[in-house]
Amino acid sequence: xxxxxxxxxxxxxxxxxxxxxxxxxxxxxxxxxxxxxxxxxxxxxxxxxxxxxxxxxxxxxxxxxxxxxxxxxxxxxxxxxxxxxxxxxxxxxxxxxxxxxxxxxxxxxxxxxxxxxxxxxxxxxxxxxxxxxxxxxxxxxxxxxxxxxxxxxxxxxxxxxxxxxxxxxxxxxxxxxxxxxxxxxxxxxxxxxxxxxxxxxxxxxxxxxxxxxxxxxxxxxxxxxxxxxxxxxxxxxxxxxxxxxxxxxxxxxxxxxxxxxxxxxxxxxxxxxxxxxxxxxxxxxxxxxxxxxxxxxxxxxxxxxxxxxxxxxxxxxxxxxxxxxxxxxxxxxxxxxxxxxxxxxxxxxxxxxxxxxxxxxxxxxxxxxxxxxxxxxxxxxx
Numbered sequence: 151x152x153x154x155x156x157x158x159x160x161x162x163x164x165x166x167x168x169x170x171x172x173x174x175x176x177x178x179x180x181x182x183x184x185x186x187x188x189x190x191x192x193x194x195x196x197x198x199x200x201x202x203x204x205x206x207x208x209x210x211x212x213x214x215x216x217x218x219x220x221x222x223x224x225x226x227x228x229x230x231x232x233x234x235x236x237x238x239x240x241x242x243x244x245x246x247x248x249x250x251x252x253x254x255x256x257x258x259x260x261x262x263x264x265x266x267x268x269x270x271x272x273x274x275x276x277x278x279x280x281x282x283x284x285x286x287x288x289x290x291x292x293x294x295x296x297x298x299x300x301x302x303x304x305x306x307x308x309x310x311x312x313x314x315x316x317x318x319x320x321x322x323x324x325x326x327x328x329x330x331x332x333x334x335x336x337x338x339x340x341x342x343x344x345x346x347x348x349x350x351x352x353x354x355x356x357x358x359x360x361x362x363x364x365x366x367x368x369x370x371x372x373x374x375x376x377x378x379x380x381x382x383x384x385x386x387x388x389x390x391x392x393x394x395x396x397x398x399x400x401x402x403x404x405x406x407x408x409x410x411x412x413x414x415x416x417x418x419x420x421x422x423x424x425x426x427x428x429x430x431x432x433x434x435x436x437x438x439x440x441x442x443x444x445x446x447x448x449x450x451x452x453x454x455x456x457x458x459x460x461x462x463x464x465x466x467x468x469x470x471x472x473x474x475x476x477x478x479x480x481x482x483x484x485x486x487x488x489x490x491x492x493x494x495x496x497x498x499x500x501x502x503x504x505x506x507x508x509x510x511x512x513x514x515x516x517x518x519x520x521x522x523x524x525x526x527x528x529x530x531x532x
Contacts, residue, residue: 151524153177154435155188156428158442158454159197160474162501163508166190166197172509173439173472176516181524189426191440191454194341194418195284196245199237202280203228205425206235211274215266217248218259218287227267235278236271240264240400241285244294246362249287254363256289256355256372257316261403265298268411272332280421281407282341283400287362289315289355289372291348291379292406300328301410315401318375324386329410338411341418343453346398348391348405349376354398362401376402383409419457432461437523438469439516446477450486459487470523472515474504490519 155177157169164172170188177184192198203210208230217223228237241247243263246254264281271279288294293303294313302325303311311317347353355364355372364372376392379402384390387409391397396415397405407413423429432438440458442449449455455471462469468489476493483491494511495504504511 151181151183151437152185152187152435153520154428154431154438155186156191156438156454156458157440157472158191158193160441160443160508160512162443163474163505164512166192166201168509169441169512172512173441173516176513177439177520179513179517180520184520187431187435189428189431191422191426191428192418193453194282194343194421196239196241196282198282198284198341198418198422199228199239199242199280201422202237202425203230206230206237208237211270213267213270215243216260216263218244218263219249219253220260220262223248223263225263225267227271229271229274229276233274234276235280236274236276237280238264238267238271239282239284240403241282243267244288245285246287247285254287255368256287256359256362256364256401257368258314259288259362260290260294260314261286261288261292261406262294262298262313264403265295268295269298269330272330272336276336278337278339280339280341281413282418283403283407284343284418286400286403288403289359289362289364289376289401291318291376291402292410293318293321293379295403295406296410299330299333299410301326302328315372315375319371319378321379321382324382326386333411338407338413339421340404340407340413340415341421342396342399342404342415343418344399345395347393347395348380348397348402349373352398354402357398358401380405419454423457423461429461432458432467433465435467438462438467439472439519440469441472441512443473444475444477445471445473445491446475447482450478450482455488456486463487468523470519472512472519474508490523492519
């Protein structure tokens with residue numbers, strides 16, 4: 151019996167490789183002779199670069215860059231074994247996790263440090279960059295990142311502007327003459343796990359601004375600023391990306407990457423799956439087990455579980471999913487191509503207890519589902 155284990159992280163409790171270990175332990179408790187292959191996955195959010203680097207046999211590079219408030223911080227990114235691909239997470243330099251709660255203010259924060267990570271990768275001669283843009287502290291439309299790479303932003307009085315969310319509405323002109331020429335020779339793919347447009351009630355400022363510290367008044371200022379930068383950038387580059395799904399990701403960095411880096415936006419799940427050779431492993435599997443902290447309707451529109459379900463359906467391999475919270479109906483489970491989905495919670499408990507006991511809970515739930523699967527298929531594998 152070949153079992154492929156390919157989960158996402160359980161946010162706040164287990165990283166993806168730890169979930170792999172817990173599921174593997176549960177499988178081997180049920181059937182010690184099972185042949186288990188583990189592949190930790192991610193959806194483009196935090197942890198994606200680490201997983202991609204590991205899959206590429208790469209190394210971690212540490213660089214001193216600017217944090218969201220332009221203080222020096224040490225950030226890291228991954229470099230493939232052949233030094234041709236860089237795996238960067240904007241959260242490493244421009245993430246919300248780098249700020250205390252009272253420091254959160256998207257009028258002041260910038261993606262400049264993320265641009266510095268890209269610059270370091272260019273200095274190392276990479277040919278491709280995969281950039282994950284989850285977990286941002288910023289709503290600057292990517293102008294900070296662009297400034298680190300040589301772009302300049304001016305107001306109507308020809309005064310060069312600081313590159314933060316508060317100055318978006320003042321931008322009158324974008325100067326491209328000093329942009330790093332190496333950008334045109336590098337392929338840049340952005341891992342994006344949301345589909346929001348750049349501005350409007352479903353855009354970057356209104357949907358994600360409050361969690362970054364924006365008040366209602368700030369949200370309006372930021373949204374107007376994103377509308378302005380979209381107008382100026384569209385005229386400068388001859389393309390309007392403001393309505394492209396994902397343009398509003400990471401405070402408008404999705405759109406900024408398309409304008410300033412000529413980047414391609416892709417869902418993070420497909421990028422990780424492409425890099426992992428997982429399709430071949432699915433073809434060889436008798437059962438695939440995946441999981442993430444919560445399975446809900448959002449899971450069905452591009453997360454790891456849905457990405458795997460599509461391939462498992464294609465190759466007629468059963469897919470089981472374990473999760474902390476299960477919030478989809480049996481009909482949704484069936485329609486998504488998930489054979490079996492179960493919450494790992496085995497009794498009423500609060501979040502702290504669930505997180506502290508996560509490894510055991512995942513292991514034990516896996517034990518039960520594998521025993522059930524083998525009981526139903528034992529005649530086929532006797």
